[in-house]
Amino acid sequence: MDRRRFLSGATLGAALITVPWVTAGTASAKPQGLCALNVSSLTELQTAINRAAPGAVITVENGTYAVPSGKPITVKGRRGTKDQPITIIAQSRGGVTFTGEQSFVFDDSTGVTLSGFEFRQSTTLEIPANCSRIRLTRNDFQLADLPDLDWVMVRADYSKVDRNHFHHKTTIGVMLCIEGADDDKMATGVHVVRNYFSDHSFAGDNGGEPIRLGVSPRALSTASATVEYNLFERANGDPEAISVKSSGNFIRHNTIRNSRGGIVLRHGNKSVVEANFILDGKDGIRIYGNDHKIVNNYIAGLSSRALVVGSGTVRDHFPGESKESRRKNDAADRVLIAHNTLLNNGGTLSGETNRTIEPRDCTISDNIFVGDNEDLVSMSTTGNFTWSGNILWGSGGNGNIPAGTFRRVDPKLVQGTDGISRLAAGSPAIDSATLSTAPVTLDIDGQARGSLRDVGADEYSTAAIANRPLTTADVGPGAP
Template sequence: MQRRTFLTGTLLGTALAAVPPHTSSSAGAAPAAAPVGSLADLQKAIDRAVPGDQIVLADGTYTVPSGGAIRVSGKHGTGDAPITVVAQSRGGVVLRGERGFVFSDASNITVRDFAFRQSTTLEIPASCTRIRLTRNDFGFTDAGAGFDWVVVRGDDVKIDRNRFHDKKTEGIFLVVDGPGPTAMAQRLNVFKNHFADHSFAGANGGEPIRLGVSGRALSSADAVVEYNLFERCDGDPEAISVKSSDNTIRYNTVRNSRGGIVLRHGNHSTVEGNYLIDGANGVRVYGNDHLVVNNYLGNLSDRALVIGSGTTRDHHPGETTEERRGNDACDRAVIVHNTLYGNAGTLSGESRDYEPQKVVIADNLLVGDTGSLVAMGRTTGFTWQSNILWGAASDGNVPSGGYRRIDPLLRKEPDGVHRLAAGSPAIGAATLGTPSVADDIDGHPRGSSRDIGADEYATAAPLRRPLTAADVGPNAS
């Protein structure tokens, strides 16, 4: 359906003389000749919108009255023709007040280019599907008690190319829950966002992203969190906290942050191709049947990779609330093709009652100069295979036969990552046959003769590197 652009007030019939920088117009959309100029007219335009309509709000600062909201209710675009509500220019509309957008019974709605400065949560409820928040700036007020900024309960939501920044109190930038007490929102995609400067000093409750909660641990979400940048995210030891099942966390960069990637609850998730650099915590793994592959953990001041023990063997239906909050021992994880370089704690375990079992640790590269490279607690049925250890740090309690101590001949490249140099003994030395690992952290194909560690030796430039602010956020490609 052809897009319409709504006109109102004194702006009616006044064409823009030139397209401003970061204009909201896009290929295939009608030119934003004259946007609506008030919140009342914006609401009227939303109320009469049909699939394909693009509603543009004129640049300026708007304060939503107390008890009011911009309501998107009973409105349904289509996959090919969403209803789009957009600022005249990127970041040119600043929304203040208690509430901004309130969604109910809506689908295929896109909200783009706004600067949000509200003091209550923006929620996508379970009655809404295929809502997209893109190229927005989230800097909600932090006055008073902390609160979660964006909460997703609906299915097939996209959160992309936004900036979340500057939170000092308890609360989470992005929470994913679901309908009822145990279900999860389905198929969320979070990509190319910039999460920065969460400085809450408490021990818990300040994550940038939380996928689920303990009561939802056994529910599949099928969420994909990819190509996001986390910087100075110090509000919690967990930058990405996974408390549900069947999720994929890939190609993200966590830099200069207290938080790491933690599979805290749930099963069957994948942590792939992430860079965790110059921060504190790395990756911690609890639950069953996870895959941790192709990650680079470098110069972390705390524990780089933790294979967790549990207060229970497996979470299960019928647990008490307190039992569900406990840690589920890590069973049957596959930890393969990771590079751990220069961390204070390299690969370690814990000492709860239930030890991790049947974990495969293969084709990893562990390099460090302090402490022990491996400091596992009690384990059962582990497979250690074709790992390389190097540096002044001691080997620790890695079983003999599961590693070689040999210089892997790493070279530090301009992006700060240590990759294999020509002649490295890691080249072609990987031996784990399954699961299949098609490419490396840089996006280079591994081929039939795979290298140990996250990097597959190549002379070509990496296709993926650690992300910078230019790669993510509202102006990202």
């Protein structure tokens, strides 16, 4: 091992090394000045971090590092940039394991990337609100399987959590939490992309989510988070695989397979749930709050309800309400549900009877509902709903969908090699969408909708399919 060290300005460095599986900045960016340093002990690692400048790449030699109690690896006052982050990386992906009570502790830092590590610590890895642009990429998270231990907490604006594997938790606790400063704010612009969440097997009724995006006191805070291209398998720790408790988020292009949990807009307003595949599990999408868009989703083979428009114990949440009131369910108002395909589920489109405040002013248009179980539409009390252009098929009853707002006709769905059923030539769904303003320009496959849109999540097209259900090859530490 080359142990030569030298100083360049205030920066500590060594011979330039090549790390082929991580990009320090943008694809074209070149770190300025001193850029690469190998370390083989926690002491060397801490010294390198303390002296790191923008563009520095600190490579930790492979091995298991037991972090002493009370002496975490501290990242304090570091200032990487968007294009020239400070990168702390394992010599080989998965070759470095951190054990002990803590690993990294962040404070007042920006533009820092952690890449390629296996985290096995016994306390939460926290990215606090006085940081920003912290990136966790290509890591493996299997923290101590302790009750009530949330594994990763992100409170820092514009942080990115990508291409990680979170797996094998049997106790109550969340794998990835996103919150913010104080008691009521959310971090802004967090990006969660191409992660693999698997094997959360907590058997309780609440508290075992893979992702929790906010909590009830933060419901009205606009997070503008994007959760996309993540794969969930055997996510059985909670009915909510993605639990949204904040406002203004984008949940898109995720695949949830063989899981108890679904996507739940539990608190908050103005989120978009678009082009997700929910397959062969239990629960689908459940909605509370106002002004959401639920478009282009494909939900098939679930044992329970595919899509639930929630009733409330309060009409709306509002600033200054009591903590007790904020925890209650907010009835779904002004929600757009369009261009979804719900196929062969235990229940199709449902309301709720266990809460008394009805959803209002929702639009349910241009969807395909196919099933043989129970009624295809089973709404409870609603107020001023708009229905149009829906297609119903199967031996399930029509239920209480208003007459004249649907057709009972075979949509001619044909299953492809990826298990997804799409429109065949001659389908009555083709060019028959009714909404005057297009809520989507692409379909779930990433194909152009055109001026005459088709009913359901799929647009009949001979163009190449850009988005299919995700597999393990698409996500996690080895993802493209």
